[in-house]
Amino acid sequence: MPKVDSHSIRIPASTEELSRVREFIADFAGQFGFTVQQTHEIQMAVDEACTNVIKHAYNYDETREIELSISYTSSNLIIKIVDQGKSFDPAVYTTPDLEERIKKRQRGGFGIYLMRSFMDEVEYSNEKGYNELRMMRKI
Amino acid sequence: MNFKVDERYNSVVLKLKGNVMGGPDAAKFSQELKRLIDEGKKNVVADLSSVKFMNSSGLGILISGLTTMRNAGGDMKICGATDRVESLLMVTKLITVFDNYKTQDEAVKAFEQK
Numbered sequence: 001m002p003k004v005d006s007h008s009i010r011i012p013a014s015t016e017e018l019s020r021v022r023e024f025i026a027d028f029a030g031q032f033g034f035t036v037q038q039t040h041e042i043q044m045a046v047d048e049a050c051t052n053v054i055k056h057a058y059n060y061d062e063t064r065e066i067e068l069s070i071s072y073t074s075s076n077l078i079i080k081i082v083d084q085g086k087s088f089d090p091a092v093y094t095t096p097d098l099e100e101r102i103k104k105r106q107r108g109g110f111g112i113y114l115m116r117s118f119m120d121e122v123e124y125s126n127e128k129g130y131n132e133l134r135m136m137r138k139i
Numbered sequence: 140m141n142f143k144v145d146e147r148y149n150s151v152v153l154k155l156k157g158n159v160m161g162g163p164d165a166a167k168f169s170q171e172l173k174r175l176i177d178e179g180k181k182n183v184v185a186d187l188s189s190v191k192f193m194n195s196s197g198l199g200i201l202i203s204g205l206t207t208m209r210n211a212g213g214d215m216k217i218c219g220a221t222d223r224v225e226s227l228l229m230v231t232k233l234i235t236v237f238d239n240y241k242t243q244d245e246a247v248k249a250f251e252q253k
Contacts, residue, residue, distance in 0.1 A: 015160070018160075022192070044194065044227070051195075051196070098232055098235075102206050102236060110195035110198055113195075114227070118230070
């Protein structure tokens with residue numbers, strides 16, 4: 001088994017907390033040899049994931065919490081985001097149609113697309129009321 | 140996010156600053172564009188050189204702004220995108236939708252040549 005080290009934080013479900021999330025990611029991602037640009041991409045993916053939880057799982061209820069953990073092996077950085085809100089079925093997600101979005105002035109829909117673009121794996125599971133988004137980026 | 144409005148010949152530059160992340164910022168930006176349209180100013184440049192962080196909601200502000208201006212018979216060009224913002228525009232392919240310039244002067248000049 002490869003050695004796994006892990007760090008975690010819990011944050012209230014508020015967009016005000018996202019800067020703290022980005023700092024948490026930057027602190028650890030930078031240590032594993034990711035470039036500044038790669039670290040920024042990982043921050044983006046995590047920011048989008050947390051934003052989705054705040055908006056859709058918890059409907060901006062700041063009394064709820066998000067648990068964020070970051071772990072790594074010799075070859076992978078793994079980030080898990082756990083919430084207990086409304087679950088989301090990633091199967092309903094479709095790749096944004098740019099022309100259509102611009103025509104209809106639709107603002108949203110890029111979050112999951114960005115997560116999938118910036119991370120090597122994105123998996124979602126729901127068990128016993130806990131939603132877990134697991135994202136992996138190769139080192 | 141804050142933005143500074145600077146009227147140039149033939150166009151208006153909106154210089155965005157800080158974190159562009161949707162929320163109340165989206166409404167503020169949209170209201171400003173509508174005010175400009177009401178005044179007959181339909182050529183807008185969004186200067187992104189002082190944007191610290193942008194997420195997908197921030198991209199939504201730009202998309203919405205572009206549509207607002209084009210529907211009014213105008214346009215919104217962007218300039219000064221940092222590497223971080225440019226990578227977002229690339230990965231979402233929005234780079235193909237916006238007229239993107241390195242500097243504010245180039246973007247403004249592009250309106251003059253229209």
